[in-house]
Amino acid sequence: MLQKFVYWTGAMDFLVGAATWYGALSNPQPGQLVALMTLGMFLMMAAACLMWASKDMANRSPVIFWQGLVRLTAVCTVIYAVPNGLASQAEYALVVFDGTVGLTYVIGMMKLTGCSIPQLLMCQSSPTG
Numbered sequence: 001m002l003q004k005f006v007y008w009t010g011a012m013d014f015l016v017g018a019a020t021w022y023g024a025l026s027n028p029q030p031g032q033l034v035a036l037m038t039l040g041m042f043l044m045m046a047a048a049c050l051m052w053a054s055k056d057m058a059n060r061s062p063v064i065f066w067q068g069l070v071r072l073t074a075v076c077t078v079i080y081a082v083p084n085g086l087a088s089q090a091e092y093a094l095v096v097f098d099g100t101v102g103l104t105y106v107i108g109m110m111k112l113t114g115c116s117i118p119q120l121l122m123c124q125s126s127p128t129g
Contacts, residue, residue, distance in 0.1 A: 002108050003054050006064055009101050010050025017043035046070070061109040062123040068105030071098040 017040040024036035050067055053060035078094050081087035109120060114127045 002104075002112070003057060005104060006054040006057065006108075007051055010047050010054060010067070013043045013047035013050065017041065017047065057109070057112055059125050061113045061115070061125045062120055064105050065109040065120040068102045068109070071102030071105070075099045075102060 020036055020040035020043060024033050024040065046067060049063050053063040057064060075095050075098050078087060078091045082089055082091060106117075106120075109115070110117070113120070113125055115124055116127075119127060
């Protein structure tokens with residue numbers, strides 16, 4: 001079940017990447033076009049990496065773990081940004097979705113591999129190194 005969860009939540013990053021491209025191309029802004037196009041492709045690369053990692057999670061767990069940290073960073077940023085007027089309240093939806101996915105990735109990889117957070121941060125896929 002975790003394998004399918006990682007695969008399909010990873011696949012959704014293709015849609016987010018495509019939406020980022022659409023936003024960049026539908027209203028190109030100086031200073032934003034290049035960054036948004038690059039970010040969109042990065043999200044699509046993350047999708048491909050997660051789908052690939054889901055096929056051998058025991059050995060590719062750091063990829064999934066690090067993506068969990070990316071999602072948890074988004075959660076923390078929204079929690080800070082909204083009350084400080086740096087984001088709209090609609091972005092709280094990210095807290096629910098990305099928070100759930102991020103925690104599932106981090107905790108799931110810790111349970112699957114038996115590795116601690118520092119070990120996964122160091123890209124280990126087993127407690128013995």
